[in-house]
Amino acid sequence: MDLKQTLIMPRRSMLKLSGAALATLAAPSIIRSARATDKLTVFSWETYHLDPWIKEWTEKTGIEVNVVLTGSADEMYAQMAAGSIEPDVIIVDSGNLKRHVDSNFIAPLDVSKIPNASYVAKGFNFEKRNAIDGKIYGIPYNWGVQPLMFARSVGEEGMDTWNALWDKRFAGKVNLFDDGYATIPMIAMKAGAKDPYNLTEDEFAAVVEALKELRPQVGSISRGPSDQTAIFAAGDALVGYCMVVNSVFTLNADGQNKFGYSFPKEGTLGWIDNAAVTPRGERDASYQFISDILAPDWQARFVASAQTNGVLSTADARKAGLSDEVLHKTTILDQDTPGFWEKLSVFSPPEDIERRVQIWNDFKAGTL
Numbered sequence: 001m002d003l004k005q006t007l008i009m010p011r012r013s014m015l016k017l018s019g020a021a022l023a024t025l026a027a028p029s030i031i032r033s034a035r036a037t038d039k040l041t042v043f044s045w046e047t048y049h050l051d052p053w054i055k056e057w058t059e060k061t062g063i064e065v066n067v068v069l070t071g072s073a074d075e076m077y078a079q080m081a082a083g084s085i086e087p088d089v090i091i092v093d094s095g096n097l098k099r100h101v102d103s104n105f106i107a108p109l110d111v112s113k114i115p116n117a118s119y120v121a122k123g124f125n126f127e128k129r130n131a132i133d134g135k136i137y138g139i140p141y142n143w144g145v146q147p148l149m150f151a152r153s154v155g156e157e158g159m160d161t162w163n164a165l166w167d168k169r170f171a172g173k174v175n176l177f178d179d180g181y182a183t184i185p186m187i188a189m190k191a192g193a194k195d196p197y198n199l200t201e202d203e204f205a206a207v208v209e210a211l212k213e214l215r216p217q218v219g220s221i222s223r224g225p226s227d228q229t230a231i232f233a234a235g236d237a238l239v240g241y242c243m244v245v246n247s248v249f250t251l252n253a254d255g256q257n258k259f260g261y262s263f264p265k266e267g268t269l270g271w272i273d274n275a276a277v278t279p280r281g282e283r284d285a286s287y288q289f290i291s292d293i294l295a296p297d298w299q300a301r302f303v304a305s306a307q308t309n310g311v312l313s314t315a316d317a318r319k320a321g322l323s324d325e326v327l328h329k330t331t332i333l334d335q336d337t338p339g340f341w342e343k344l345s346v347f348s349p350p351e352d353i354e355r356r357v358q359i360w361n362d363f364k365a366g367t368l
Contacts, residue, residue: 038285039064043076043087045273047306048142049293057292063285073181080105088281089289094129094272095181095197095347097137106276108135113287116294121313123341130274138274140311141293142302145331145344146182146269147261149242151232162190162264164239166214174217175231175240177224180360181353182269185345186241187211189266196267197348204355211363221364232259246307249329263334263343270344296320303330 042049042065049067058064068085070076073096079085081103092100100106111117111127120126120140130138150159158164165174176183184207185196191206193199199207220236222228222243229247231237242248242261251259275290292298299310300320307329312320314336317327327333334340350356362368 038062038283039066040089040281040285040289041066041068041085041087042289043068043070043080043085043090045069045091046071047308048091048273048302050305053298053301057289061285061288063289065289072179077103077105086280087278088283088286090276090278091141091273092138092276093347094138094274095349097130097274097276098132098349099353100276101132101137105278106137107279107282108137109139109277110287111136111139113284114139114291114294116291119294119296119299119316120311121316121335123335124272124311125341126272126274129272129346138276139290139294140272141275142311143270143272143309144244145242145263145334146186146271147242147245147263148239149232149245149248149259149261150239151235151237152258152260154238156260159239159260159262160265162186162266164264165190165241166210166217167239168217170238171217172219173236173238174214175220175222175228175237176218177222177228177241177243178364179243180357181350182243182271182347183241183360184350184356185347186269187214189264189269189345196345198351204359208359208368211359212368215363215366215368245331246329249307267343267345270346272346303332 040063044067046069054065054067068087070079073093076090076092077096077099080100090106092106097106117139124140124143126138126140127136130136148159148162148164150164154170158167164170187207187210188196188199188203191203191210193203193206220231222231225244225247228240228243229250232240232247232251245261248259248261275293277286277290294311296312296316297320299312300317300322302308303310303317303322304326309330309332310317312332314327314332317332359368
């Protein structure tokens with residue numbers, strides 16, 4: 001079976017709101033105006049640090065910033081390893097923090113130098129989640145979930161479990177996105193693994209069997225959020241593993257609410273992108289930048305622009321000027337659901353990333 005697939009786009013490739021929506025938000029607040037003769041290189045993701053925001057920050061602080069973008073976690077790590085990028089601040093997801101720590105790419109954070117850390121919603125529990133050997137290496141900047149998405153025409157029954165992807169009713173109408181790092185944990189959850197990031201040999205075998213059973217179901221593998229959105233809009237998929245929830249909101253933009261998403265009972269995968277400093281970035285300019293991008297005004301503009309979640313609580317997001325219309329195009333409100341963070345399985349360092357990537361590649365090639 002030929003699966004439709006192309007190169008993956010970054011999960012952060014999200015649609016923008018109109019300029020009018022952005023104009024309603026205040027400019028980002030600056031914790032101090034440090035007219036320093038300093039320069040920063042920030043290694044980040046698409047939509048995270050737009051040029052006008054950086055220009056404004058430079059004008060207010062006197063600190064020049066060069067933003068370099070990456071397309072995937074593997075690409076980011078490879079460029080760091082090759083030395084082709086030498087950043088001061090880097091945005092790393094929680095599942096890759098240890099990998100960067102082990103390679104001495106990032107240094108421990110002094111959170112006391114980040115006063116706006118107080119605005120990071122309590123559910124992130126970053127003091128524990130991002131601690132390695134008792135030291136904190138990252139502070140959240142953005143987060144998202146990767147739930148089950150489906151066309152409402154199939155009905156709500158059975159849409160509370162990952163087993164929906166294996167339901168024979170949807171043979172040839174299942175969509176996945178091309179990312180083994182993100183997909184294998186979901187398969188492991190469905191297969192009943194105790195910890196989707198630390199699989200036993202028996203659990204690896206169960207994952208392989210589950211993928212073999214799933215392959216005839218899969219009609220398409222999307223290259224990114226916009227591709228996944230287009231596939232569902234065309235009716236080529238009825239259920240799928242959602243790359244970014246924004247796809248569902250985009251599909252429902254006509255007001256007909258034909259598509260939905262759910263948090264399966266086996267668990268829902270989530271990612272947290274964190275600001276970290278490199279050894280060369282251990283100085284005041286880096287800490288000022290990190291603190292300022294956590295300020296409510298900056299976060300509100302970021303959320304509205306990228307239709308993403310940022311790190312504010314619902315209450316702080318509203319105080320910062322985000323309307324219910326904008327909030328309902330994110331999953332920020334889901335934080336208020338009792339037990340949400342406990343049920344969310346945030347990407348963690350896997351036991352053997354190379355093995356997982358090989359399994360995924362074999363799945364796509366049909367050679368499992």
